[in-house]
Amino acid sequence: MKMMTKSAASAAAIIAAASAGAIRVPAGVVGTPRMDAAGNVEKLLGEVKSELARVGDEVRQTAEDALKQAKSAGDLNAETKEKADKALAEFNGLSGALMKLEGKLEALETRNLDLEQTVAAGGRGGGAPSQTVGQELAGSDELKAWVTGGLNGNLVLKPKAAITSVGGSGGGLIWPTEDRTPVNMARQRLPIRALLMQATTDSDVVKYAKQTLRTNAAAMVAEEGTMPESAYGWTQAEANVRKIAHVTNISDEALADAGQLESAIDGEMRYGLDLEEEAQILAGDGTGQNLSGLVTEATAFSAAAGLPDTTRIDRLRLGMLQLALANYATTGITLNPIDWAAIELLKDTTGRYIFGDPNVSKTPMLWGADVVPTVTHSAGEWMVGNFMMAATLYDRQAAEVQISSEHGTNFVEGMKTMRAIKRLAMAVKRGSALVTGDFTFA
CATH class of the missing domain: 3.30.2320.10 (hypothetical protein PF0899 domain)
Structure with missing residues (x-):
């Protein structure tokens, strides 16, 4: 199962935080991806940076007011303190979300591409519409609660829409390896x-002579003596x-x-x-x-x-x-x-x-x-x-x-x-x- 940490969930946090009213983010960043979103990446990024600058100015102004009040009165009144806390929380939330904005926009471009491919294919598909991991995380109750709580601490999310090797997921792209070399039975060594x-x-027949007789009468013989006679014999043999x-x-x-x-x-x-x-x-x-x-x-x-x-x-x-x-x-x-x-x-x-x-x-x-x-x-x-x-x-x-x-x-x-x-x-x-x-x- 894939694990989603705070760092990886920042893009989804933008959507959830905006839904909770904590941060004002340009409309093109949240909701259903627009077909032209990939072409407006720089524009969207500029709008978000502008919003962050505005909130930063508010935070600085509130901090200056609080400092002046503290010097003159020796303490802050409840209204100023509440305003400072709210501005600081909004600034921190928007700053953390902006750190992963480029990753969010890149994911948006990918989603737009998927949508274009679906439209090009005639919108064909069976069953309920599929939900991406990002969509699943953005709508999770755990993420909404984390945003409402001030984005404090770490958040671990376990998406159900993980890519696996089963059919309908990544399994459709996994092909078995085929070894076409036959595994033959063992063969006996033939050394004879x-x-x-x-x-x-x-x-069609081989004939040869095979010796069948050898009588060796060789012996020592005196001068002018009679020599003994040896006998030899061969027989024809054949191999068909x-x-x-x-x-x-x-x-x-x-x-x-x-x-x-x-x-x-x-x-x-x-x-x-x-x-x-x-x-x-x-x-x-x-x-x-x-x-x-x-x-x-x-x-x-x-x-x-x-x-x-x-x-x-x-x-x-x-x-x-x-x-x-x-x-x-x-x-x-x-x-x-x-x-x-x-x-x-x-x-x-x-x-x-x-x-x-x-x-x-x-x-x-x-x-x-x-x-x-x-x-x-x-x-x-x-x-x-x-x-x-x-x-x-x-x-x-x-x-x-x-x-x-x-x-x-x-x-x-x-x-x-x-x-x-x-x-x-x-x-x-x-x-x-x-x-x-x-x-x-x-």
């Missing part, structure tokens, strides 16, 4: 593809190009009315392809149109005898050992984020984190190998490997999104169909370069 060797193909695809339907109106919709759906459909690709690369079972994934082709974990195998760290280190015994160096570890968090939370006997200060940001690593947490792995499942040597991913057709009305009854129903397609093949050439297992402990 980046671990593999990547190539392209222009065919597979297609990942999906469609969605959108109305013509939705596409026309939402400018961002087509690009948003395009992004979502491409993400959908990549999400399925990630799942196929890691765990495709090789049946039907599925890829044969890394976990499917990897060597099953088999713990070496006589070594510790009671924690997740133990288990992963034993998996790396198994890989090393197969003549491969581990370059990466993949596992579910839950299992990686469990490893990072391990503490020593003094309560300190084994992996050091949690405030230090660093690339996840374990035993010198990069750790790749991904929710594509099931909780409790892990894999260690030399991924570059293990598999090659062949791109036949990069992700492509198309839109058309030529599908089913789309044309007569006013619909569009968007489809997204990508084609690829994956060859796991060295399944022995991967070891997979779980964190189940006996």
Whole structure:
């Protein structure tokens, strides 16, 4: 609620004081605003100053008469004293009101402008006529009583016609902020593809030779001795190009009315392809149109005898050992984020984190190998490997999104169909370069 103090209420005091008969103010300053008031500001101000000068002269004359009477008679008679008090009160009241006269006249100009706008609009409006804050204060009983009491002390007025944010007040000029950037659902990180060797193909099948035999008979031979014979063999293998695809339907109106919709759906459909690709690369079972994934082709974990195998760290280190015994160096570890968090939370006997200060940001690593947490792995499942040597991913057709009305009854129903397609093949050439297992402990 707005508070109106004595200083701010002076303009309204002029009106109330004039109504009470305490001050004679030019008629143009009070009452309903005249249409020409804005053009007579200087004239009105001159009239009020002239009135103040007149009252000042009366006060001075009365004071001189009182001084003479006091010198001759030693005291003032009741009539002179009453006249002096009345003149002084009138002078003080008019002087205080004049201090804010310019503010009153400025408000008058604003009211005239509002009135002109109302007239220009044809005087249209509904309900009872609105009352400004100044009009409300000028007619208040509290202000009239304050003027009658001699304008003494401070006056605090609480106008009811305050400007607020509700409709019909200032609320009509308040517009909501509109953020047209859509808030999309979270997207999963897809790190597995980046671990593999990547190539392209222009065919529907990739053929390659895979060594299946190595009999090494190399030995020390004496001069003119018979050399032992080694044997080697390769077998042709192939990886078929597979297609990942999906469609969605959108109305013509939705596409026309939402400018961002087509690009948003395009992004979502491409993400959908990549999400399925990630799942196929890691765990495709090789049946039907599925890829044969890394976990499917990897060597099953088999713990070496006589070594510790009671924690997740133990288990992963034993998996790396198994890989090393197969003549491969581990370059990466993949596992579910839950299992990686469990490893990072391990503490020593003094309560300190084994992996050091949690405030230090660093690339996840374990035993010198990069750790790749991904929710594509099931909780409790892990894999260690030399991924570059293990598999090659062949791109036949990069992700492509198309839109058309030529599908089913789309044309007569006013619909569009968007489809997204990508084609690829994956060859796991060295399944022995991967070891997979779980964190189940006996």
